[in-house]
Amino acid sequence: MTTVTAPQVAARLGRFVLRMFRPHIFATYALLWVCALEGSAVALTGRSWRPTGATWVRVVSVVLALLFLRMLDEQKDLDYDRVHHPDRPLVTGAITAAELRLGMAAATVAAAGLNAALSSTAVLLVLSALGYGLLLAVLERLSAAVRDRQLLNLVVTYPVQILLGIYVYGSLAAAGTISADWRGAVLLALSACVFLHFEFARKTAWETPPGARLYSAALGPRRSAAVTAGLAAGAVGCQLALFPPAGPAGLPAGLTAALPAWGLWRFLAVRRGGWPLPAAMGFVIGTYLNLIVRALVVATSR
Incomplete structure (x- = not known):
């Protein structure tokens, strides 16, 4: 039996973390x-x-x-x-x-x-x-x-x-x-929509390779794409419900919202491959950065 020392275990865990x-x-x-x-x-x-x-x-x-x-x-x-x-x-x-x-x-x-x-x-x-x-x-x-x-x-x-x-x-x-109130639920719904948009985007494709676990395999490519876009729309709706669209954060919010719209158009137009992941990732990063900037520089009156 090979004995594994504590430093070896730590090194193996470190390699696992870096890779997975x-x-x-x-x-x-x-x-x-x-x-x-x-x-x-x-x-x-x-x-x-x-x-x-x-x-x-x-x-x-x-x-x-x-x-x-x-x-x-x-x-x-x-x-x-x-x-x-x-x-x-x-x-x-x-x-x-x-x-x-x-x-x-x-x-x-x-x-x-x-x-x-x-x-x-x-x-x-x-x-x-x-x-x-x-x-x-x-x-x-x-x-x-x-x-x-x-x-x-x-x-x-x-x-x-x-x-x-x-x-x-x-x-x-x-x-x-x-002080916790109803807006906390909307914030959690916003982050849920952002996460699920990316989750569906990375598992939506026209083809299903053997063994792949895709939502489009269960829903069909078009319906899976509609859910993906709908989740992005839900995130934008939650953001508008909490914060006014005007002001210094308004333009970035609008630009970010254009990413899933472009992703949906491209996915349906090309009719092969998967949802463009850079657009989905850009939506996640853009939405969260916009909220962070707003929190840093804009005090709301609501």
Whole structure:
């Protein structure tokens, strides 16, 4: 039996993170999402927003939660990956399930420890998202429908993202930075539409390669594209409901909204390949940057 030392385990986990988690992507997404959600929540009180130490705790906590879920997904998808992705680290033995579980435990302890500095509510909220992820692993193991039906799987798995949004918003309310009201639900709906727009965009295509898990395979390319565009429209509608379109943030918001419209036109016109992902990614980045800039420089009166 080969003994693996602690430094070797750390190195294997590090290589897994660099390959399967891509920190520059996930950390950037977490930074934009948390700052846009927190900044918008503060701006709606009529004050301009500035990031604080608590902001960085929330950003790092969301990164840790996303890493936890990525490690969990690697284990949940093992049977599928053996057939369709034989080069994945868990399949090849580049990392073991026990090492991934160790990484998940470390992420949990780190997230709980960081949020203990904020409030007990923040600890409970971030742990609830991780706990829901573990519940999903059990559900997918027990139910073939949840595991294999793409749309049902999305309905069951997406709430973990909502719980992370509730963690950000709820920890702000627990700290007394904001007073929770109905606009919090609209903010969470906005971020849900932004995330789901990209989720559908990356899984919408005219062709379905063998083993691919695409929403367009279940809905058809045109209907999947309509849902993708509709989610972007929902995000724009939520933004307009919360903030007036005029002012310094108005033009960027309009330009960002043009990206999914162009993506839909191109997808339907070309009739091959997938939804143009640069447009979907640009919509995510543009929407969140617009909200952050607004929060930094525009104090609302609403």
